[in-house]
Amino acid sequence: MSFEKNLLERIASYIPGYAGYKEKEVRREADALLRRHIASILSSAAAQLVLSPTDARAVAANPDARFLWDSVKAALDKVTQKIDKAPHGYSGFFDLVKVDEAALEQVYRHDLALVEAAKKAADAVALLKALRPGTAEWADALRQILAALQSLDVAVDERNKILKGIAEVPPPVWEKPAGGEKKKGLLDRLFKRG
Template identity: 35%
Template sequence: MNEKKDVYEKVKSEMRLSERILAELPGFRGYKEKELRREADKLIRNHLYRRLVEAKNDVKDAFQELSENRRYEVLNDVDKLVMKFERIAEKINHASYGYAGFFDAVKIEENDLDRMIKFDNALLEQVKEITEAATAFKKETLERKYEKAKERIQKLRALVEDLERTFDQRAETLRGVM
């Protein structure tokens, strides 16, 4: 089971007894399900945002090290990379929670929900890959292993751009579902 469904199921399982009773009332169940989907969406996007900020901070630490050691040939590229991190992190952080039109529907088709879960799973995997690459870049830089710096920066830039494309595709898919 992927992480998006796990989060949704966790939120659902933590409902208090009174919430479970109310969930059985006609009409209330759909409302509660919608609320749970929104909460799961919020948790996932908060996680993505926090991990991207961590990765950005690793890149900023690498920038500082490169700057102190006069590796000017890559500083401009690292600075642009930090700006890309900031843009996508803020885009994820400030997207409206739950994309109201999608989550307001009392009945969401299972295949539409599955598509969103696939997007969210892809986003989680991409952010994991980005954080690992940023950590490796920082580690090599702090160890003064600069020979692969340009290559690491290019890889990180490509990963961040792929993440942004996936996030934008997710938003477009949501607009199509509504």
């Protein structure tokens, strides 16, 4: 319980007003608050991705540098839109009366990782301003930002799967796996079955 509270406090340190998912009434609001905060971090980072006219000409003259620059801007926009435009409360997770503590901890861990990954990507974008566009260091920094954004994109998809998986309808009891014993999944832990 204290570990879960620690996770919740760490997330709340990034997002004022974040209350977590324990109470059914505030789950959708907490989810929207989290996603808005992450989208805000990424939008601020996107606003920093500007080149002076001289730097823009230098980047445009180098096809590899231009491709990297455009890839970072596109990846940043894609992740921001994916987080910001996700349907509110699309998952049955938001309708459950009671959610298992272990399942909540898994969601909190993932949410904290998302916030920290977004902040890390934004910090890397901020450091990019100190580098001269078109140089090898600048290209390496762009590659690192692109890798961070791609892993953030995957993490957003994983979060969606986690939330959907918590509320999935279990297969009928008569459909047992071929191996005999049934693995205990999130739904089983959630409803404390078997």
